[in-house]
Amino acid sequence: MANTTTKITLLTLGAIKPTGTVYFIRDRELIGFAIKVTAKGQASFIVEQRIKSGHTFRHTIGNVEHIPINSARAKAHEMIAIAKRGIDPRYQQPSKPLETQTLGWCLEQHINTNNIAESTKCTYRNQINNAFGDWLRQPVENITPDRIAERRLKLLQDKSTNYVNACLRALKAVLNNSDLPSNPVKVAGKKHRFSVQSTTTEHEEFLRKDEIVKLFDGYRTSSNFTEAYIDDGDNDGIYLGNRPQPNIFAACLYLMLIGGREQDVYNLTWNMVDHTNGIISYPARSRKDKKRHNIPMIGMIKDIIAEQPKHTRHPNLVFGMTHEMFRRRYNQSIRPITGHTSKSLRKTFAEHMGLDRYDSTDVGIALNHSQAISGTVTSKHYQSGALIIERQLREIFLAFQMRCVHYAMGYSYDDDVKSDILGDAGIGDEPINLNEIPDKVLITTFLNATFPTFCKLLKDRTSPETLDAFEGLEEVFHLMNA
The missing domain is CATH 1.10.150 (DNA polymerase; domain 1)
Structure with a gap:
């Protein structure tokens, strides 16, 4: 698209689209005020002006989605006025000498x-x-x-x-x-002759199937509580009961299941969790991309949130962890498993969803990437598509959870993920020797105990015969534990 000159309005913003090349939309009324559109359609307000008796500069005011037009125009007007006085407005500060x-x-x-x-x-x-x-x-x-x-x-x-x-x-x-x-x-x-830009890492930064299984196993053996004692001079002390403790395995498993960033853990508060509608609503201010993001609580996601206690030290935080607490616990307990930073959890979601034939747009919607969710004036201001996106996210999140169980069952990347996972465990095929219980049966039993909401979704896809055998096996395990 060629460079154009027009009055910049909301209609102008709605007509912006990616063209494969960079182009500029310059304002007809305020000379020097413009919009720069990248090849991928990312648009930013800018100001262009020649400093009196000096050089010409171009300064980015901000993303068009984050700054109102009137505010951007006022900022541009101020910078143009300063430049006409012979001062570079980029370095103009009401400061000390x-x-x-x-x-x-x-x-x-x-x-x-x-x-x-x-x-x-x-x-x-x-x-x-x-x-x-x-x-x-x-x-x-x-x-x-x-x-x-x-x-x-x-x-x-x-x-x-x-x-x-x-x-x-x-x-x-x-x-x-x-x-x-x-x-x-x-x-x-x-x-x-050096650049300060980040470079692409030479090694992959996502979890492979064995590492995903290890993360689930870590969650299985972890706890949201710890025993509390008071010293009474005796060796054991007086038992005060269980005290809530932040669970880094729960936090990281949650991040991987939603394709989230680490701040999605320590910024998550209870007032963002809507149990009635089954939605976690992240406001724009809580996220790096400054975009609102709704997470449907489906399957394992709902189960993890439901298990989180009210923490004594940070009662408003769902996972009870601040930024520093998360980093410290991650480096101590999770990094030895993943070998990567917490960003690898987000990349893991994207990488493995590609195996289920989800394209970059589908994954982009799940990750809340702007190029995947941006649209026309109608979609931005009238038909937001929130319900459609919510339905897509439910499907994608459940598919990823199924794939994780698929790996736990011992299958490879090339094997198709089976919807009847409970039936695939072999329950009811033949009598089970309780001294040699198959791994698939143990995994299925663990899933039912740890992720009841997820397993209910699975049982809707399982034959009645398998469910009868599964319930009978649960009774046997209950008697053994008793």
């Missing part, structure tokens, strides 16, 4: 003057403190491109390239809040 601006001051400016999630604020502070902590009290004038290049080489001696690049990107963003004429991180990259 440059010589008194320290890195620590810029960090607080960046965190407090931008709409940044709490978890992201924590990440900025950690990265700046870990990589550049000794620079926090130094004036930003002293942070030169050469010093940045030297620090980069030092960090690379014991840190991964992606981590170092992430720290440099954080430093670059923080220094944008200073009155420096140019960002020293950007200058350092050009001068010393």
Whole structure:
């Protein structure tokens, strides 16, 4: 699509679509105000202007889905006015003199003057403190491109390239809040020929079937409670009963089943869980993509949520974990199983759904990717398609749960997932020797005890003969345990 000039309105936004090339929609009334549309259809408000007696700049105001048109137009008008006075508005700050601006001051400016999630604020502070902590009290004038290049080489001696690049990107963003004429991180990259962009990892970052089974097994042996005692001077102490404890296996299994990010655990509060309609509603502010996302509580997802107790320390959090608590428990208990970061759980969902012939659009809907759920003016403002998406998500989530059980039963990637899993366990085919109970029978019994909602869905697909045999086997296990 060719570049166009028109009055930017809601109708303009509704007509935006991917064309395979980048194009611009410039405003007819406010010269310098425009929309940049990427090849994939991502649109952002921008401002273009020549600084008086200086160079021309282009600055991104923000995504068109996150900023109202009037707010973007007002911001563009303000920046154009500043540029016409001969000042680069990108570095215009109502701040103190440059010589008194320290890195620590810029960090607080960046965190407090931008709409940044709490978890992201924590990440900025950690990265700046870990990589550049000794620079926090130094004036930003002293942070030169050469010093940045030297620090980069030092960090690379014991840190991964992606981590170092992430720290440099954080430093670059923080220094944008200073009155420096140019960002020293950007200058350092050009001068010393390095990029701060993340690189593709050389190894796969998703769980294979054996690792998925291990995660389920970890959940099977984990508990949402721990025994509490009070010291009475005796060796055993006085038993006070069971006390709720955060269960990292429950949290990570939940993330994998919904294809979620780690913040979907520590941002999940009980007021977001609608038991009546069976929906978990994530507001836009709680998510990295700043988009509302509804999760239907189907099968195992509902069972995991139903088992979560009200935690004493954080009673409003479903999983009872803050950001730091999640990271610490993940690295201690889950990473030895997966070998990857928590992002691998989201990638696992996407990777294995491809085996069930779900295309990128279907998976994108489940992951709440904007290119999969964006549409026309009608779909955005009148017919949201929420009910259709909810139905699709129920189907996709249940299919993934079935595939996980498929792996637990010992089948391979190439085998088709059978809908009659209970019947496939072989219950009722022949008398069972309780001293040599088949693995499939044990797995099915575990599923029925741990995921009753999921198993009810399975029983709707199972023959009456198999169900009778299954119920008889449950009675035997009950007598054995008694």
